[in-house]
Amino acid sequence: MDRTAPGYRALAALPLSERRTALRESVVAEFRTALLLGDGEELALDANYFDLGLTSLRATELKQRLEQRFGAGINEALLFESPT
Known part of the structure; x- marks a missing residue:
């Protein structure tokens, strides 16, 4: 996990109650x-x-953009096995 990724930092700055949204x-x-x-x-x-x-x-x-934005790996199979 890259804690310097822009999306990670933005989420970390929010109150816990607002992060999911x-x-x-x-x-x-x-x-x-x-x-x-x-x-x-x-x-x-x-x-x-x-x-x-x-x-x-x-x-x-999309997977690559999300990984770069949030600094975390995403299992590619997740996108194909859960397409909703």
């Missing part, structure tokens, strides 16, 4: 980018992202 919002923002969604388009948290157009290449890029 902030993390969820950051992850959703990255998914919105990967899915090329516009500002007005909704993204349901329980949607199958592959049905919405996420490709394996974009999933890998």
Whole structure:
């Protein structure tokens, strides 16, 4: 874990009660980018992202962006086995 990563530092600066919401919002923002969604388009948290157009290449890029942002490794299988 890289405690100097920007996303890690931003979360660590928040009160514990606000971290989960902030993390969820950051992850959703990255998914919105990967899915090329516009500002007005909704993204349901329980949607199958592959049905919405996420490709394996974009999933890998998404994984890398999240790892860089938060300084923590993400198991790639998680994106493919739990696509919601």
